[in-house]
Amino acid sequence: MPELPEVDALVSFLRAKVVGDFITRADIGELSILKTADPPLDAISGLEISGVSRVGKALIVEFDGLELVCRFARAGWLVWHDVVPTGPVKMGKGPLGLRIHLASGAGFDLSEAGTKKNAAVSLVSDRAEVPAIDKAGPDALSIEADEFTSALAGSTSRIKTVLEDQELIAGIGNAYSDEILHAAKLSPFAPASGVEAPALLETVREVLGRARETLVELPPEKVKAAKKRRLRVHGRTGKTCPVCGATIAEVSFADKSLQYCPGCQTGGKKLSDRRMDRLLK
Numbered sequence: 708m709p710e711l712p713e714v715d716a717l718v719s720f721l722r723a724k725v726v727g728d729f730i731t732r733a734d735i736g737e738l739s740i741l742k743t744a745d746p747p748l749d750a751i752s753g754l755e756i757s758g759v760s761r762v763g764k765a766l767i768v769e770f771d772g773l774e775l776v777c778r779f780a781r782a783g784w785l786v787w788h789d790v791v792p793t794g795p796v797k798m799g800k801g802p803l804g805l806r807i808h809l810a811s812g813a814g815f816d817l818s819e820a821g822t823k824k825n826a827a828v829s830l831v832s833d834r835a836e837v838p839a840i841d842k843a844g845p846d847a848l849s850i851e852a853d854e855f856t857s858a859l860a861g862s863t864s865r866i867k868t869v870l871e872d873q874e875l876i877a878g879i880g881n882a883y884s885d886e887i888l889h890a891a892k893l894s895p896f897a898p899a900s901g902v903e904a905p906a907l908l909e910t911v912r913e914v915l916g917r918a919r920e921t922l923v924e925l926p927p928e929k930v931k932a933a934k935k936r937r938l939r940v941h942g943r944t945g946k947t948c949p950v951c952g953a954t955i956a957e958v959s960f961a962d963k964s965l966q967y968c969p970g971c972q973t974g975g976k977k978l979s980d981r982r983m984d985r986l987l988k
């Protein structure tokens with residue numbers, strides 16, 4: 708799933724490419740992607756793109772009086788076309804969710820790999836009309852120390868769960884929470900209320916800030932691979948920890964998994980899947 712650093716990279720790329728350009732057409736490739744009906748998607752045809760921004764993991768394309776809020780879910784991403792294909796779009800076939808045509812002849816797709824279609828696009832007059840945006844907590848890169856401290860102190864959940872809770876801290880998902888906890892030498896199962904918040908916030912800023920710096924210069928098609936190359940524990944089950952040399956372990960649950968280093972994070976102890984059930988509650 709694209710998280711804060713990847714979406715920031717997209718924002719930076721798109722800003723340079725599309726602000727000041729006009730939308731000529733929007734094609735829907737997957738009906739379920741569009742979450743709003745009024746105004747209709749056609750309302751953006753003819754409008755000038757005035758800005759591109761981000762809230763948490765969501766990308767927002769701005770017009771005068773309208774905002775297109777794009778949420779990528781786990782397998783969604785943006786495909787840029789210097790020359791956008793103008794042929795008809797086959798509905799419900801393949802990864803294409805939404806295709807935007809620009810007056811310059813360029814364009815971009817919101818595409819989603821796999822059969823689960825969870826990416827979401829909402830056309831609204833104000834981003835706060837989208838509940839996930841309205842409820843989003845402070846951004847992970849700009850959250851104040853006291854807000855971060857009270858988010859942790861007021862929680863009865865495990866630290867991994869708190870870092871991924873978009874209503875407490877916006878922008879962090881499964882990959883960077885693994886990376887942050889590895890860098891902070893904390894077990895993903897540590898109770899959030901017992902974690903030393905100021906030190907962890909430093910690590911949040913370091914890990915996300917470094918990732919953002921690396922990715923922000925890249926075009927969309929290079930971002931995912933560049934993200935993956937930089938990860939130290941996430942998605943690296945069975946490989947060697949670059950910090951301590953221990954073997955990276957995994958806890959898997961129904962539809963995803965987390966990775967951690969027993970050497971760095973749990974005093975050599977393996978976490979069991981049974982405890983994961985409790986983490987989810």
Ligand SMILES: [Zn+2]
Pocket residue numbers: 948949950951952953968969970971972
């Ligand atoms: Zn390690």
